[in-house]
Amino acid sequence: xxxxxxxxxxxxxxxxxxxxxxxxxxxxxxxxxxxxxxxxxxxxxxxxxxxxxxxxxxxxxxxxxxxxxxxxxxxxxxxxxxxxxxxxxxxxxxxxxxxxxxxxxxxxxxxxxxxxxxxxxxxxxxxxxxxxxxxxxxxxxxxxxxxxxxxxxxxxxxxxxxxxxxxxxxxxxxxxxxxxxxxxxxxxxxxxxxxxxxxxxxxxxxxxxxxxxxxxxxxxxxxxxxxxxxxxxxxxxxxxxxxxxxxxxxxxxxxxxxxxxxxxxxxxxxxxxxxxxxxxxxxxxxxxxxxxxxxxxxxxxxxxxxxxxxxxxxxxxxxxxxxxxxxxxxxxxxxxxxxxxxxxxxxxxxxxxxxxxxxxxxxxxxxxxxxxxxxxxxxxxxxxxxxxxxxxxxxxxxxxxxxxxxxxxxxxxxxxxxxxxxxxxxxxxxxxxxxxxxxxxxxxxxxxxxxxxxxxxxxxxxxxxxxxxxxxxxxxxxxxxxxxxxxxxxxxxxxxxxxxxxxxxxxxxxxxxxxxxxxxxxxxxxxxxxxxxxxxxxxxxxxxxxxxxxxxxxxxxxxxxxxxxxxxxxxxxxxxxxxxxxxxxxxxxxxxxx
RNA sequence: GGGGGCGUAGCUCAAUUGGUUAGAGUACCGGACUGUCGAUCCGGUGGUUGCGGGUUCGAGUCCCGUCGCCCUCGCCA
Numbered sequence: 047x048x049x050x051x052x053x054x055x056x057x058x059x060x061x062x063x064x065x066x067x068x069x070x071x072x073x074x075x076x077x078x079x080x081x082x083x084x085x086x087x088x089x090x091x092x093x094x095x096x097x098x099x100x101x102x103x104x105x106x107x108x109x110x111x112x113x114x115x116x117x118x119x120x121x122x123x124x125x126x127x128x129x130x131x132x133x134x135x136x137x138x139x140x141x142x143x144x145x146x147x148x149x150x151x152x153x154x155x156x157x158x159x160x161x162x163x164x165x166x167x168x169x170x171x172x173x174x175x176x177x178x179x180x181x182x183x184x185x186x187x188x189x190x191x192x193x194x195x196x197x198x199x200x201x202x203x204x205x206x207x208x209x210x211x212x213x214x215x216x217x218x219x220x221x222x223x224x225x226x227x228x229x230x231x232x233x234x235x236x237x238x239x240x241x242x243x244x245x246x247x248x249x250x251x252x253x254x255x256x257x258x259x260x261x262x263x264x265x266x267x268x269x270x271x272x273x274x275x276x277x278x279x280x281x282x283x284x285x286x287x288x289x290x291x292x293x294x295x296x297x298x299x300x301x302x303x304x305x306x307x308x309x310x311x312x313x314x315x316x317x318x319x320x321x322x323x324x325x326x327x328x329x330x331x332x333x334x335x336x337x338x339x340x341x342x343x344x345x346x347x348x349x350x351x352x353x354x355x356x357x358x359x360x361x362x363x364x365x366x367x368x369x370x371x372x373x374x375x376x377x378x379x380x381x382x383x384x385x386x387x388x389x390x391x392x393x394x395x396x397x398x399x400x401x402x403x404x405x406x407x408x409x410x411x412x413x414x415x416x417x418x419x420x421x422x423x424x425x426x427x428x429x430x431x432x433x434x435x436x437x438x439x440x441x442x443x444x445x446x447x448x449x450x451x452x453x454x455x456x457x458x459x460x461x462x463x464x465x466x467x468x469x470x471x472x473x474x475x476x477x478x479x480x481x482x483x484x485x486x487x488x489x490x491x492x493x494x495x496x497x498x499x500x501x502x503x504x505x506x507x508x509x510x511x512x513x514x515x516x517x518x519x520x521x522x523x524x525x526x527x528x529x530x531x532x533x534x535x536x537x538x539x540x541x542x543x544x545x546x547x548x549x550x551x552x553x554x555x556x557x558x559x560x561x562x563x564x565x566x567x568x569x570x571x572x573x574x575x576x577x578x579x580x581x582x583x584x585x586x587x588x589x590x591x592x593x594x595x596x597x598x599x600x601x602x603x604x605x606x607x608x609x610x611x612x613x614x615x616x617x618x619x620x621x622x623x624x625x626x627x628x629x630x631x632x633x634x635x636x637x638x639x640x
Numbered sequence: 641g642g643g644g645g646c647g648u649a650g651c652u653c654a655a656u657u658g659g660u661u662a663g664a665g666u667a668c669c670g671g672a673c674u675g676u677c678g679a680u681c682c683g684g685u686g687g688u689u690g691c692g693g694g695u696u697c698g699a700g701u702c703c704c705g706u707c708g709c710c711c712u713c714g715c716c717a
Binding site (some may be wrong): 139 | 641646647649650652666667669672673674675676677678679680708709710711712714715716717
């Protein structure tokens, strides 16, 4: 063993090693000069240990140590000693290493930003030097926790008999869904592969193949605009099971997520996860991914509003709309007129025409609707809302769609301002029975609300033509703290039904053949009933660690423009490469000034 | 594609109504210091104010364009 190789990590040494001779390897995190004394903090993945160089012990060694700079990589041999004054904030704070030998393994230029626990540099710079950003403990911790979580998931699924199967990255483009990333085929000029948006069809083929239980930690690609919770490539826990129905998948996934959070993050998730009908979730929370960390549910007061003197309320009901409200408990004093004006603007930005509000006092209700709800009417309203003195009531009157959107978002906004969305609290739920189809305004046609392979709830009665909006699919979403973290369904496994669904959406038999023919064909040879789910790993980890963006839990993420400032991808390629692929660009390469 | 925010020293930021030589902290370099731990103290280097154009006696500041980053709407079966 080379003499510079470490005997301990920088997080390992404690008081029980005093007087031991040790070797540490790591980066210089910080150094403090005190004349004839020099303190150096040495960092590795495991921690930080203080090393002391003393001039009186070895003048030549001391001179060399004086020249050490931030992020130099060193090996230091020394004797463990008890500190004169312990540092309680550090795991190794009771001891220090009295340096006896020093090897500089690599010298570092001053980094473009300081490698601190708190990120001070802007994100673009940090991305350009991602390898330095990743040296920071919070990011290392995120990658460590992510790996631990994924390992726990793998262990769980392996123990449950799931087979890890790799599916193609070079696959076939299909018209539905997100835009595909395309890869030209050199061998077949003029044709293109697509990177998978998900392994959906392949995992279903695994079921036809009789694997029964498939899973994959799968990279997925979607060429859509980015967000804080969206990257062009992302990772899913993808799984599929044969001979199952909704409760089987849900129960398994619930156990898997609980195990993953326990072993990966040390978080105990409250069980069981409540299950909501889609309609119910929309009615109570105004959205299909309810944040259950707090109540403040949407309460329907349409019946009351219908006989109100307040024209906005009565008019909304008379024209077929609804009136709903939320009750922010004890919040009356926390929102000034200006604060309520801001909430109104918030609701208006989401399509509401305005926001009716009232503060509940001992004497009744005061506020924009106060004069319409004096005396008993006010009491009746408060009773309907479950409101007590000190509460703030917010109402929205409009079409069901607008009310749910505005009030659902407002609920989250008010909940956030009241501190009810604690990042350390985790509440999961399932949302079931989604609509099978949704109306696409732009193209004036029905389209899949979930995916083309989700089975309808009722096989026999379903009448797509006459009752389209009410057809439910056997789809289920897994939701945590208001984030959609997983989506799945029981699939159609009978070719006749699949054809019927495609036909209804105007997808011709020719198009079906061209796009999904191999899946439809496979069912002719005995496809078992099956279903599955895919969970977003990046979002799960982001949420568990209380990070703000999925970029914080991805080692090498991309910017909002889908670029990588470090590698400079995507980039112009040589004309010879394009020629070989028989590709011509209709725009000049960027940066040519053309 | 639309809307919003930001862009000044290596980094984080400041700069009055458009007005003197664009400052501070930090990093870096040099010096002092034997118990620090975001050490402290003294001194120093460091600027195409993203880029281009315009208005003006004068632009970091105002106007137009452009580039980049972030948030968001559309989009994401």
